[in-house]
Amino acid sequence: MASGNDMKAHESTYTGFLGLVKWGSILTALVTVLVVYLIA
Template sequence: MASGNDMKMAEETYSGFIGLVKWGTILTAVVAVIVVLLIA
């Protein structure tokens, strides 16, 4: 079992990862819309 300190670090890492995934998804959607508009 992970100690309390390891668990805190894991939660911080997970939180950062989720943040990156969220902004990466938004950025990818914006770029896709721009590309579709350029092609149309």
Template structure:
């Protein structure tokens, strides 16, 4: 199995930044939906 070369670090950084953005917004949306459901149940 070959290791990835260091020549494409800019592409990796861009992909990782996009992934972190999706995770951040996913957590926010999940928290809002959870709060709404708890509010509706109570």
């Protein structure tokens, strides 16, 4: 586990990871909608 001294770095890394997951999911959904639209 992270010690008390590493919590700021941990929170920063985790926040960045959550941001990437959020925007990656949105981008994937948009690309999926575009592909379905082009096929239909």
